[in-house]
Amino acid sequence: MEQTVTKQHCELAALIAQNSGTDGVHATAFERLFLIYSSQPTAPLHALHQPALCIVAQGKKQVMLADYVYVYGQDQCLVVSIDLPLVGQVIEATPTVPYLCLRLDLDPGELSTLIMEAKLEAPANQQPEPGLFLSSVSPQLLDAAIRLLRLLETPQDIAILAPLIVREILYRLLSDKQSARLRQIALVDKRLQGIAKAIDWLKWNYEKPLRIDAIAREACMSPSSFHHHFKSVTTMSPLQYQKQLRLQQARRLMLGQGMDAATASHYVGYESPSQFSREYSRLFGAPPLRDIARLKTGQQM
Numbered sequence: 001m002e003q004t005v006t007k008q009h010c011e012l013a014a015l016i017a018q019n020s021g022t023d024g025v026h027a028t029a030f031e032r033l034f035l036i037y038s039s040q041p042t043a044p045l046h047a048l049h050q051p052a053l054c055i056v057a058q059g060k061k062q063v064m065l066a067d068y069v070y071v072y073g074q075d076q077c078l079v080v081s082i083d084l085p086l087v088g089q090v091i092e093a094t095p096t097v098p099y100l101c102l103r104l105d106l107d108p109g110e111l112s113t114l115i116m117e118a119k120l121e122a123p124a125n126q127q128p129e130p131g132l133f134l135s136s137v138s139p140q141l142l143d144a145a146i147r148l149l150r151l152l153e154t155p156q157d158i159a160i161l162a163p164l165i166v167r168e169i170l171y172r173l174l175s176d177k178q179s180a181r182l183r184q185i186a187l188v189d190k191r192l193q194g195i196a197k198a199i200d201w202l203k204w205n206y207e208k209p210l211r212i213d214a215i216a217r218e219a220c221m222s223p224s225s226f227h228h229h230f231k232s233v234t235t236m237s238p239l240q241y242q243k244q245l246r247l248q249q250a251r252r253l254m255l256g257q258g259m260d261a262a263t264a265s266h267y268v269g270y271e272s273p274s275q276f277s278r279e280y281s282r283l284f285g286a287p288p289l290r291d292i293a294r295l296k297t298g299q300q301m
Helices: 007-018 108-117 139-153 155-174 179-188 190-204 214-219 224-236 238-256 259-267 273-284 287-299
Strands: 024-027 034-040 047-051 052-058 060-065 068-072 076-080 084-090 099-105 132-136
Touching: 007 034, 007 052, 007 099, 007 139, 047 238, 052 060, 052 139, 060 099, 068 076, 068 132, 068 287, 084 108, 099 139, 108 155, 139 155, 190 214, 190 224, 190 238, 214 224, 224 238, 238 259, 238 273, 238 287, 259 273, 273 287
Parallel strands: none
Antiparallel strands: 024 034, 034 099, 047 084, 052 076, 052 099, 060 068, 060 084, 076 132
């Protein structure tokens, strides 16, 4: 399906390229705003993605959450409303027409305040849905994103004006028909608060044994209710979620700190090196030694 490229997309692309210019993820003077530039398609990248809005100005990207695949370009933006282990891959980019994207990190507390002020409500009795979705990109949303990027040319204005533009971006996002999913995370919902609390615990205690009864009790749910709602929001079971966190962290330790596979597997909570190797191969497509060697070769190219 051919994408609709407007003058706004062209201006947004120019601003991203002007403030990045090389492959990679670039921080900006506004701490919640990041610019992503890629001159070629990329290999799949496994990461724990925090709540964020991603708007593509040029090119296409594919994101996988468990067995679900989301492909988006200029016509749609990606919204991640809760911490999720994702696999991202740029699938359309060239040196002359690079992939250009902005990422704005989201603050659930800020969203909750805006929802209450705008008197927006989540549909009654709606079941939790995956904390990731694609939303249409309106001209109003693009306009606000462009104005946010223009502030990078006048850093002295960022502290005062950036929060106002971010507030407008969130309002435009919440006004979209798909925003019920975003609202259900931000609004006070005891079930979703419990899931968010459980995810936070898993993030900081991924190496510890998983006790569903204890986590469910902390989330104020029965084990069966907790398991059901956790899977509705993350598309995976708590055990699968923990496994992805462990394997991603082990990969970072081997690549960044030079740990051997046995040490890294023990560090992240595995008791069986053979089980670690099997599950690592299943997730990353190769055993630890071969995978890390491949990644290091790619870094040197």
